[in-house]
Amino acid sequence: MDAQLLTICLLTAGINLIGTLAYAARIAGIRTRRIAMSFALFNILVLVSRTANGFLGPFLAKRIETRLSNGGGDALIGDFRLVLVAAAIAVAVGIVLVPTAQRLFVVAIGYFQRHRSTGKMILRSATPAGLRTFRDATSLPRGGQLRELLKPRGVGWGVLLANCLAQALITVGVLASLYAGYLNPEFRVTASQLSAVINGFATILLFALIDPQLSVMTDDVVEGRVSEPLFRRTIVWISISRLAGTMLAQALLLPGALAVAWIANFV
Secondary structure, X not given: OOHHHHHXXXXXXXXXXXXXXXXXXXXXXXXXXXXXXXXXXXXXXXXXXXXXXXXXXXHHHHHHHHHHHOOOHHHHHHHHHHHHHHHHHHHHHHXXXXXXXXXXXXXXXXXXXXXXXXXXXXXXXXXXXXXXXXXXXXXXXXXXXXXXOOOOOOOOHHHHHHHHHHHHHHHHHHHHHHHHHHHOHHHHHHHXXXXXXXXXXXXXXXXXXXHHHHHHHHHHHHOOOOOHHHHHHHHXXXXXXXXXXXXXXXXXXXXXXXXXXXXXXXX
16 A cells, blocks of 8 residues: 555545544534534534545545556556545444544533634644543443444434445445546546536435434434433444445445446436
């Protein structure tokens, strides 16, 4: 693995880690009863993740150009599969770190309520007191929490499958479109632009099917109709379905690239 591929893998891992940890903001909102503030933190993290994903495209495109100029185009599929492995590992690490992130979000929400400044909150995290907060908040899932997953999930399998598919499409969209450009060089630009269509469809799935379910459940917890442990299990199951989607992206990479390469002929 060279420096260029390592940079791409690390960027991909960071994007997926942030996206997974964002779910912890919802749990923190329930704990603090600061729902609007927790949603604001959630949206900030999702925005950072989506923005960073935009920077990933040029890095991947440069990787393709480098490989082609060196006569190593056949190795691209292996490079892209390593990128997907990095994404899956980051999501798995994010799931393990959800308890830690939840505690940090609780602290962040409390700090923002007192000081009303995002800048101060970010600067605070780099101080010795902020670093101690990170240390004190560190917590790994316990065995009892894993057994809790056997209890009711809070959402149906349909929602989990939809989230799995949406996450798979978001993860593989840019990779498949760029690799399609390699497979169909005559319409390389067209193929690369089709990633926006794939990601747009996946985003619609997320915001039309998954987010409303979590929002309604959040309201139910606040009103006492749903317990906090059930809500936490729901978040964990949503995170697990994200991991499954990231792993599914491996299977979708080559068929997706072939499909995009074919569609590019008729757009």
